[in-house]
Amino acid sequence: MAGHAVKALLALLLAIAVTPFAVGCAPRNRPASTSPGPAAAPMIPEAAGVEPAVAADPSFRELRGALLPDIPELPAYPGATLVGSAERNRPNERKQGHTIKWTTPDSVPKVMAWYQAELPKHGWTYSPPSDGAASEQIARIRRGSIQGTIAAEEESGHTEILVVLGPR
Amino acid sequence: MRTSIAVRLLTTTLLLGGSALAWAPPPADSADTFTFAAAGDFALGGNFQATAAAVQAHAPAFLITLGDLSYTVDGERAWCQYWQDLGFKNLLLLAGNHDTGESLGGNIDKYLKHCGNPFDKRIVGTYTRQYYLDYPFEAPFARFILITPGIGGDTGGLDTDYREGSAGFKFTAAAIDEARTRGIKWIVVGMHKNYVSTMEKKNEVSVDTGQTFFTMLLNKKVDVILQAHEHGYERTKQVTTNPSTCPTLPFKTFQSTCIVDSDDALVKGAGTVIQVIGTGGKDMRNLEPGKPVYKYFVERFAYQDVEAFGFGSFAMTPTRLAFTYVRSRGAAFADSYTISETTPPQPAPHPAPGLDR
Numbered sequence: 001m002a003g004h005a006v007k008a009l010l011a012l013l014l015a016i017a018v019t020p021f022a023v024g025c026a027p028r029n030r031p032a033s034t035s036p037g038p039a040a041a042p043m044i045p046e047a048a049g050v051e052p053a054v055a056a057d058p059s060f061r062e063l064r065g066a067l068l069p070d071i072p073e074l075p076a077y078p079g080a081t082l083v084g085s086a087e088r089n090r091p092n093e094r095k096q097g098h099t100i101k102w103t104t105p106d107s108v109p110k111v112m113a114w115y116q117a118e119l120p121k122h123g124w125t126y127s128p129p130s131d132g133a134a135s136e137q138i139a140r141i142r143r144g145s146i147q148g149t150i151a152a153e154e155e156s157g158h159t160e161i162l163v164v165l166g167p168r
Numbered sequence: 169m170r171t172s173i174a175v176r177l178l179t180t181t182l183l184l185g186g187s188a189l190a191w192a193p194p195p196a197d198s199a200d201t202f203t204f205a206a207a208g209d210f211a212l213g214g215n216f217q218a219t220a221a222a223v224q225a226h227a228p229a230f231l232i233t234l235g236d237l238s239y240t241v242d243g244e245r246a247w248c249q250y251w252q253d254l255g256f257k258n259l260l261l262l263a264g265n266h267d268t269g270e271s272l273g274g275n276i277d278k279y280l281k282h283c284g285n286p287f288d289k290r291i292v293g294t295y296t297r298q299y300y301l302d303y304p305f306e307a308p309f310a311r312f313i314l315i316t317p318g319i320g321g322d323t324g325g326l327d328t329d330y331r332e333g334s335a336g337f338k339f340t341a342a343a344i345d346e347a348r349t350r351g352i353k354w355i356v357v358g359m360h361k362n363y364v365s366t367m368e369k370k371n372e373v374s375v376d377t378g379q380t381f382f383t384m385l386l387n388k389k390v391d392v393i394l395q396a397h398e399h400g401y402e403r404t405k406q407v408t409t410n411p412s413t414c415p416t417l418p419f420k421t422f423q424s425t426c427i428v429d430s431d432d433a434l435v436k437g438a439g440t441v442i443q444v445i446g447t448g449g450k451d452m453r454n455l456e457p458g459k460p461v462y463k464y465f466v467e468r469f470a471y472q473d474v475e476a477f478g479f480g481s482f483a484m485t486p487t488r489l490a491f492t493y494v495r496s497r498g499a500a501f502a503d504s505y506t507i508s509e510t511t512p513p514q515p516a517p518h519p520a521p522g523l524d525r
Contacts, residue, residue: 046420056368056456058420089458096458129451131213133239135272138399138451149454154272164368164454 042068044091054101055086062086071098072146075118077111077161080104088166097148097166103158111152111159112137142168200485202304203227204312205494207479208234208264208360208396209446212243215477215497216449217250222496223479224256229303230286231256231479232312234396234445235264235319235360237279244274248282258286261296262314264360264396268321275322292343297324298336300343302352309486310354311347313390315340317373317381318361330373332380340381344388353436353486357385358394362444364419366462367398368453371419383409383416386440391489391507394480396446399453401476401493403503404464405430408439422463430466432505436487441507443491445480468503476501 045051046058055062064084071085080102088096104111109132119126119141129137136153148165205228210216223231238247251259261283266273276296285295293299298315302308316323317330330336344355361372363382374382385393386409406429407417413425428439452475456462476498483490493503 057459057461059460060458087458088456090460093458096456129213130215131211131239131450133211133243133273134241135239135266136450138453140451149451151453162368166454 052086054084054099056088056099057090059090060087061091067100068098071100072143072165073122074100074124074163074165075115075122077102077104077106077114079106080161088164095167097146097164100163100165102161103155104161105158108134108137108152108154108159111161112139112150115139115141115150199304199307200309201483202229203481203483204230204232204303205479205481206232206234206358206394207445207448208262209236209399209450210247210448211239211450212246212250213449215451218497219448219477219479220250220254220256222494224251224254226479226481226494228258228481230258230260232260232314232358232394233262233448234358234394235262236266236273236396236446236450237261237264238274239266239272239450240274241272242274244278245282247274248279248284251283257284259283260287260301260312260314261285262358262360263296263316263319265319265321268316268319268323270319270321277324293339294324294326297326298339300347302347308350308352310356310484311343311352312356312358313340313343314358317359318375329376330381331376332378332384334381337381337384341384341388344385344390354392354484354489355388355390356392356394356482357390360395361397362395363393364404364417364442364461364464365398365444366402366456366459366465367400367444368456369398372397379416379419386417389437390440391436392482393440393442395442395444396448398444399446399450400444400455401447401501401503402442402444403466403505404442405466406434406439406441406507407464419461422460424463427464432466434505434507436489436507436509441505443480447477447479449477451475466503466505474499474501 042061042063044059044061045055052058052062053064062084065082067085083101083103085098085100088099116126116128123143125142127140129139138149138151141148141150145168146165147168151162153160205223205226207219238244261279263276265271267276280296287301290301290305291299300311300313302311315336316328317336319328327335347355359373362369363371363373389408405427407426408428409415409417414423417426476495478493478495481492481494487509489507491505495501
């Protein structure tokens with residue numbers, strides 16, 4: 001019994017130790033879409049005893065440095081670092097959609113201008129932000145039965161890109 | 169002068185889209201009634217302009233600005249000037265993370281310079297960051313405590329970690345206790361950041377073990393806690409702590425025993441309503457209905473794909489608070505509730521002597 005406990009502790013420590021590298025090593029120049037990345041193990045932050053990196057709640061499944069397999073295709077900002085993706089519901093509960101987070105050194109207006117130009121090419125409707133603040137902008141996007149937001153916000157010298165998708 | 173007022177009224181009417189919007193002017197202030205308004209997360213776009221015009225038309229005694237004002241570097245003058253051009257000057261300023269340098273945006277000290285301090289010496293504490301105001305001035309029955317827990321950047325020398333033992337904790341607790349000692353009936357606490365939310369933000373205002381600051385507010389049964397930060401609207405059911413089944417309000421999980429009342433006719437002194445009114449104009453973010461804490465909130469509490477900008481209107485008397493959400497722009501949305509002192513039951517009338525029943 002004690003052996004199992006030690007193994008479990010070691011596994012947890014290894015996961016915690018590896019996670020920052022996994023995030024840091026996420027390819028900066030991903031293909032320009034949200035095609036699923038290489039298979040990796042999603043985790044529930046609450047169960048792992050860590051704070052979520054992407055999920056809006058620690059009880060939601062998240063995958064760091066990669067995309068969950070059922071995320072709709074969406075162009076990804078060139079050169080952005082993928083922090084990870086998450087579900088918006090607890091496992092085995094009603095599907096609420098997904099959250100995806102990237103970071104980039106580029107400015108908020110530059111990021112949003114790129115999405116405004118690129119999303120319509122992929123069938124998305126883009127409703128631009130109502131103001132052009134350099135600190136934070138939020139646009140509404142929609143395609144078929146999916147809707148959501150793209151939020152770009154300046155955070156300590158870099159821009160955080162948060163895409164939230166859900167059913168209409 | 170009359171022309172100016174007429175033009176302003178016409179402009180306001182146009183901005184509000186004529187009579188299509190559901191709002192009503194508050195009752196005229198008197199010694200025992202007044203209305204205040206509250207909202208945060210404004211920016212400088214058309215949504216903000218619509219909200220500002222709606223506030224001016226509503227004519228509250230003052231507007232509590234719950235932080236994140238223009239979101240724009242050097243936007244302070246334009247933001248304040250817009251209010252002044254409308255003729256609304258009674259802004260109670262409170263700093264958000266986009267106003268202190270924690271996140272990109274304006275500078276709260278410059279907002280103070282351009283917007284001014286309409287209540288000047290009535291303010292107790294450090295205006296824009298940690299202070300309170302009693303209202304009405306002559307015979308106050310409400311205290312507004314406006315504070316900045318969890319705010320980073322330039323904090324003006326204040327410690328914004330409000331955990332037990334800190335200066336901010338002591339300031340707030342003393343302001344509540346002193347108000348009660350003076351017989352001031354209503355306690356409204358305003359801050360920018362969130363404790364429990366079913367949108368995207370996490371607890372940023374009371375992060376120590378035991379959540380000592382927020383628990384103190386709930387233990388003392390302040391009537392209403394106002395917040396912004398989340399771009400949207402949320403209202404909790406009336407919640408409270410108790411030593412046996414809800415020593416603290418869990419902010420990641422739902423605890424039904426922390427709920428005291430789930431309807432819209434609440435009893436004063438039974439608990440606290442937490443309201444997020446980040447609807448001043450910045451584009452909305454998303455509800456997260458999959459979060460366990462969703463159940464803390466009343467059913468029609470926030471937005472999913474609905475953007476209805478506006479502000480909260482609170483009509484106050486010494487014994488009753490009546491809240492109404494006032495929409496300034498966007499889709500249809502309504503919310504209202506009351507908090508009232510319970511009146512003792514009237515004794516049943518005695519039958520007249522000699523009257524057979």
